[in-house]
Amino acid sequence: MVQTSFTLNNGQKIPAVGLGTWQSAPGEVEHAVEYAIKEAGYRHIDGAFCYANEGEVGQGVKASGVPRSEIFLTSKLWCTYHSKVEEGLRETLNELGTDYLDLFLIHWPVAMNPNGNDKRFPTKPDGSRDVDLSRKIEDTWKDMEKLVEKGLVKSIGISNFNIANTQRILDVATIKPVVNQFELHPWSNELKLKEFCEKNGILLQAYSPLGSTDSPILKDPEIIKLAEKYNTSVGTLLISFQVNRGVIVLPKSVTPARIASNIKLIDIAPEDVRLLESNEEKGKHWKCVSPNWGVPIF
Template sequence: MADKTFKLNTGAEIPALGLGTWQGEPGKVKSAVAHALKNGYKLIDCAYCYGNEDEVGEGLAEAFASGVKREDVFIMTKVWATYNTRVELGLEKSLKALGLDYVDLYLVHWPLLLNPEGNDDRFPKLPDGSRDVIHGWDHREAWKQMEALVNSGKVKAIGVCNYSKKYLEELLPVAKIVPAINQIENHPALPQTEIVDLCKEKGIHIVAYSPLGSTGSPLQTAEPVVKLAEKKGVSPVTILLSHHVARGHTVLAKSVNPDRITANKNIVDLDADDLKLLDDYSAEIVSKKEWKRYVYPPFGVQFGFPDKS
């Protein structure tokens, strides 16, 4: 299962499992990336906003020096919200940090604009401490700049991240290029069915982040997850990661622990009955409106997610 891939609307193949680098412990990201690639991972997810692309780049360089081929690795990164009016500059900064000539996929990280001339390159704030957001900016402007990058040779494909059904429905009518993926928080406690269904209809591949929820998440002890773990003789973590692959989605597993990185490759097959157990669990959560989103920066912007409306 480690080599399983899915075909994007560009014709390219994206691995089913990737290493996430968000909140990677400083000083450990380089070795995590290198270890993952030397042990069979083919997808690395990063972002300018994470502030660790230099370390990711060092890990890539170590893996390439050990014999891993650049063309065998799928690398995606994201333009941060302070660069949504300067998309190419954002890309150049990431490429330089990563030590790369191109990335396989470049994403709009969030569909908003943080003040490009604010008091911080990544997280500008107003005097009251709130995020310095440029309200009234049209997120579709960033996509026009993203589309202009495709012929540059510096990106193989473009996509979006954290896009709701509402925002996708605003983007698609004016998009000359349909996004290759939508990277969203996705797990049984946040199924986001309305977004997933729209993406499937439009040929946009789902990439799931935070598949385990987050620290303190009850997902690993949820009854259907534990039941399937016992049935398959694997850990609840394996079930939560395998859940996405069985649905035809790519999943990002985040860790800097070498043993855990290796263990996360243990994706197992889940059949229709297995998936129904998890789907029923999700449906009950949605019916009670007890969904749980773990990643939602305090932008003060209404992004159109039902659980945040």
């Protein structure tokens, strides 16, 4: 039977499937979160300051009527807050209407100017991103650890960190990252990163597990054929695939029927998990999220 939760390296339990809230339009997020928790049985909500919808996420959590203590709530430190980590967290807590997070991640391994021309996406005169090269991710991590010590967050982790950047954190960590959130799907399996993180007790979380709107993955004949074999949808196959290979998965939707179906997992045979992991060996590689930071990330 496919597992419904994982245990983090600090002993905390995390539901295997969480509702993603990225790119959810204003006016839709609150109802999506409420429905996910109240009607579909979700107990894991993944958000971020950068998504600019945490107020609605918090309202949806409250409207669900489910006690806060029963919900695993995640947010992420945005790039303009690397040098003011606690301030960034407190803005998120205020928006969400809670006094702690279950998990707080460094959203990207790059800092941006905290005093730039925009709160989220400051730019230089030439239009490029206003990156702060003086801020080291190691220093940001040490400030993240202080949040755990203060009881403001239960767990801390990273997002979009490749092997080299993850190692930089491990080299200085007193508190190890519990997860690394990354774009993961059959056309971007990150097998080397997965092996490295597992060796170091870090779980991977999959965002964009279906790709994106009009994703080529959804039209892949081999994947469609495999979904037919299991008498299920391509979406259910791809979400279940991640959990079957030991990865937490964060599908996003604001549609009630899809929200409900996304949490229904199936068992996938090991040989079919391997088949889905082998796409890149066949030359199928694609990422839907690859912003130009002006500095190496992936």
